[in-house]
Amino acid sequence: MSNFAIETVGLNFNFGNQTIVKDLSLQVPKGSIYGFLGPNGAGKTTTIKILLNLLKSPVDQVFIFGKEINSNRIATLKRIGALVEQPAIYGHLSGKENLINRCILLGIKKAKADEMLALVGLTDAANKKSNKYSLGMKQRLGIALALVSDPELLLLDEPTNGLDPNGIIEIRNLMIELTAKHNKTILVSSHLLAEIERTATHVGIINKGQLLFQGTIDELHLLSKPLLEIEVDQVENASAFLTNSGFEIVSKTDKKITLPFSSAEDSGKLNTLLIQNGFTIYSLYKQRKDLENLFLDITKNN
Numbered sequence: 001m002s003n004f005a006i007e008t009v010g011l012n013f014n015f016g017n018q019t020i021v022k023d024l025s026l027q028v029p030k031g032s033i034y035g036f037l038g039p040n041g042a043g044k045t046t047t048i049k050i051l052l053n054l055l056k057s058p059v060d061q062v063f064i065f066g067k068e069i070n071s072n073r074i075a076t077l078k079r080i081g082a083l084v085e086q087p088a089i090y091g092h093l094s095g096k097e098n099l100i101n102r103c104i105l106l107g108i109k110k111a112k113a114d115e116m117l118a119l120v121g122l123t124d125a126a127n128k129k130s131n132k133y134s135l136g137m138k139q140r141l142g143i144a145l146a147l148v149s150d151p152e153l154l155l156l157d158e159p160t161n162g163l164d165p166n167g168i169i170e171i172r173n174l175m176i177e178l179t180a181k182h183n184k185t186i187l188v189s190s191h192l193l194a195e196i197e198r199t200a201t202h203v204g205i206i207n208k209g210q211l212l213f214q215g216t217i218d219e220l221h222l223l224s225k226p227l228l229e230i231e232v233d234q235v236e237n238a239s240a241f242l243t244n245s246g247f248e249i250v251s252k253t254d255k256k257i258t259l260p261f262s263s264a265e266d267s268g269k270l271n272t273l274l275i276q277n278g279f280t281i282y283s284l285y286k287q288r289k290d291l292e293n294l295f296l297d298i299t300k301n302n
């Protein structure tokens with residue numbers, strides 16, 4: 001039994017003679033929220049479409065719950081719900097009617113519609129026409145539609161794109177609830193790195209169709225060396241002084257200097273050294289690189 005909800009093995013995909021996905025080996029553990037990160041055009045949507053068999057992959061490169069997708073198409077697709085690009089919603093129908101339609105189509109009891117509305121927090125708006133829904137409500141309805149068949153795996157392509165902060169928080173909480181309480185596995189694509197950092201348990205970063213990093217969110221943070229930020233008066237002089245004293249300066253602004261963090265003791269010594277040489281320290285703190293900076297580092301080196 002595979003522990004992966006999704007596994008791609010050296011996946012390659014071309015549009016004409018353009019290589020879009022190159023030697024991509026994703027491993028999405030069951031029960032995870034897998035943040036699939038990459039800039040625009042990196043190949044995220046294409047990969048998701050391959051996982052849905054909307055685009056055909058070469059044989060033996062894509063496995064869903066351990067089953068090869070091309071030879072188990074119907075069986076694997078039954079286990080997947082997806083929200084790719086715009087949710088397919090009938091605007092002139094209410095949220096509930098949209099869900100009932102989907103239930104009828106799939107031969108599922110209509111009562112499931114109310115259950116889904118409650119799950120995505122749309123019970124109060126159940127009878128409102130969906131073209132009157134906010135973008136965030138439409139996204140949640142899209143997720144509810146994807147969940148009607150009770151799939152174990154959910155593929156969400158940039159579900160927070162264009163949402164306001166409240167909408168983003170609602171989708172984030174929904175994803176956490178779906179994995180924690182309903183045993184779903186979620187692959188969510190995004191270029192909103194700070195957003196993924198808050199929800200994902202695992203991360204895959206792609207650029208130009210190639211995987212640059214894959215691991216747990218903690219492993220990703222381990223890659224990122226901490227920094228020491230010093231807010232100091234006379235930044236220029238302090239910076240020159242530190243450089244002459246053999247310290248590496250990572251960056252400086254008109255208010256603060258950033259150096260690699262080595263240890264608490266070294267930070268204390270640096271503090272004393274600056275004070276002894278006439279500088280005033282306003283603050284001195286250890287800063288972990290955020291995912292965004294880390295991502296930029298990785299993509300820059302690729």
Ligand SMILES: Nc1ncnc2c1ncn2[C@@H]1O[C@H](COP(=O)(O)OP(=O)(O)OP(=O)(O)O)[C@@H](O)[C@H]1O
Nearest residue numbers: 015020038039040041042043044045046047158191
């Ligand atoms: N039907 C198509 N025919 C030819 N090229 C395509 C097609 N669909 C996508 N592409 C190209 O494939 C590349 C990857 O696109 P894709 O939409 O997968 O990226 P993405 O990471 O999802 O980016 P975005 O966040 O902008 O959607 C792009 O260069 C795009 O132009």
